Amino acid sequence: MQAPGSYQSIPTGYPAAPVPPSYEEATVAQYGPAPGTDMKNMGGPAYSSQPTPMPVYSSQPTPMPMPVPMANPVTVQTVYVQQPISFYDRPIQMACPSCHEMIVTRLIYNAGALTWLSCGGLFILGCAFGCCLIPFCVDALQDVDHYCPKCKALLGTYKRL
C-alpha cells in the first residue's frame, strides 16, 4: 500500500481551474508599463464606463414572406361538363354518362307543350269528339325523352317548343 502523498505528487496536467494571472501580469496589463505616467488625464478609473452610443436598429423592417403569386393559375381542373348534346326526335348514339357505354338512345314520346297546343287548336276548330286527342298519338307533336337502353337513365329531352 502506497502512501497517498505519492499519488498527489504526480503532476496531472489537468488543472481543476484555470490559473489566474499573477498580480504583476494583471497590473501591467491594466495600468500600462509605468504606472503614474499616464495618470494625469485620468480622474477616475481608467476603465470607467464610457458611454458608447450604439445606434440601435430597433425598427428594422423585416420583409414578411409575401405569398408569391403563383405563376400557374388554376388551369388544371377536371371538367366533367360533357359536350352539349343536341337531342332531336331521332335516336342518337352517345356515351351514356351513367353507365359509360356507347349506346343508342331509346326514344320515349310524351305529351309536351306542342301536344297540348295542337289539342287545343283542334278543339277550337271543332274537332272536339276525340279528334283533339290525335296529337297525343302523333309522335311528331310530342316531346322526346332519350333514355339509355341499358341503365334506363334519362339522358335528355327534346322539346318541340
Ligand SMILES: [Zn+2]
Ligand atoms: Zn346508361
